[in-house]
Amino acid sequence: MSDIIKKESYPYAFTPSACASCEGKCCTGESGYIFVTKNEIEKIATLLDLSVNEFGVEYLYKKGYKYSIKEVKIGDSYECVFYDRATNGCKIYAARPNQCATFPFWDYYKTRVDELKKECPGIIDV
Ligand code: SF4
Numbered sequence: 001m002s003d004i005i006k007k008e009s010y011p012y013a014f015t016p017s018a019c020a021s022c023e024g025k026c027c028t029g030e031s032g033y034i035f036v037t038k039n040e041i042e043k044i045a046t047l048l049d050l051s052v053n054e055f056g057v058e059y060l061y062k063k064g065y066k067y068s069i070k071e072v073k074i075g076d077s078y079e080c081v082f083y084d085r086a087t088n089g090c091k092i093y094a095a096r097p098n099q100c101a102t103f104p105f106w107d108y109y110k111t112r113v114d115e116l117k118k119e120c121p122g123i124i125d126v
């Protein structure tokens with residue numbers, strides 16, 4: 001199986017094997033929003049065996065009309081509260097938000113490949 005993912009209309013490709021040694025650069029580092037939809041909130045709450053309300057109070061904050069997953073500051077790094085340093089993985093991987101599941105293929109990066117390369121070591125030119 002090829003370890004390169006390409007998507008039509010994206011000027012770059014992605015090698016998922018880079019994640020093994022990357023230490024979650026897309027889940028840590030600079031502060032950013034990790035937006036979740038109502039549907040995603042319900043799925044994550046179910047995965048964690050929490051009510052939607054309990055989950056929201058513990059793990060979300062409001063940004064405008066949207067909700068984002070909270071971060072924790074460790075040293076100079078702002079890390080998603082669900083990033084697990086010990087395993088270099090996502091604690092809610094099975095229910096992770098679409099924003100995470102579709103990274104690095106975001107429209108935003110189509111014209112910002114250099115910016116993306118700084119964020120993600122798995123990006124290669126096509
Ligand atoms: S930044 Fe890229 S290589 Fe690193 S964990 Fe995220 S997707 Fe994988």
Ligand code: SF4
Pocket residue numbers: 026027034069080081082083084089090091092093096097100
């Ligand atoms: S939800 Fe999971 S994949 Fe998304 S930023 Fe947090 S740790 Fe990373």
